[in-house]
Amino acid sequence: MGKIALQIKAALENVEELKTIHPDYAFMLKLKCTGCGEVSDKWHDIVESQTFPGKTGRSENNYIAKCKMCGRENSLDIVKGSNASYRDYDQGKFKSIVVFECRGIEPTEFTPGESWIVKVKESSRVFDNIDLSEKEWVEYDEKIQQPVEISDMEFRFTNVK
Numbered sequence: 001m002g003k004i005a006l007q008i009k010a011a012l013e014n015v016e017e018l019k020t021i022h023p024d025y026a027f028m029l030k031l032k033c034t035g036c037g038e039v040s041d042k043w044h045d046i047v048e049s050q051t052f053p054g055k056t057g058r059s060e061n062n063y064i065a066k067c068k069m070c071g072r073e074n075s076l077d078i079v080k081g082s083n084a085s086y087r088d089y090d091q092g093k094f095k096s097i098v099v100f101e102c103r104g105i106e107p108t109e110f111t112p113g114e115s116w117i118v119k120v121k122e123s124s125r126v127f128d129n130i131d132l133s134e135k136e137w138v139e140y141d142e143k144i145q146q147p148v149e150i151s152d153m154e155f156r157f158t159n160v161k
């Protein structure tokens with residue numbers, strides 16, 4: 001049981017703000033059952049605006065499933081209000097962009113996928129529906145006549161109190 005933050009780090013060029021289409025963004029995670037240690041090879045989509053009922057029907061969660069190995073029902077939720085964007089002044093540093101409340105499971109891997117939004121620095125230009133599957137992205141903004149770029153993306157999970 002605990003809260004785990006997803007932190008990202010990236011190099012930005014002419015990017016003021018990088019964010020997801022919260023609360024409809026699908027965080028793609030690989031999950032580990034902390035009961036038996038089983039790591040599923042599958043990517044799971046965790047979306048704050050989507051919830052599913054558990055077996056007991058007592059609560060709804062952003063993710064709930066029985067572990068295939070030990071049969072335990074595990075769940076995970078995105079902590080409301082934990083969503084944050086990555087900004088130009090965060091460059092080169094790890095920053096938490098979301099916190100997961102984990103019950104019986106923990107994330108082991110994250111892949112950024114699609115549906116990111118980039119606000120260009122010193123420009124009114126906003127690029128949306130950006131695909132960061134390759135962990136990098138580059139475009140050209142005619143207004144500032146400069147490339148807009150995201151590169152060197154790294155991810156890690158950290159325990160939060």
Ligand SMILES: [Zn+2]
Nearest residue numbers: 033036067070
């Ligand atoms: Zn298990």
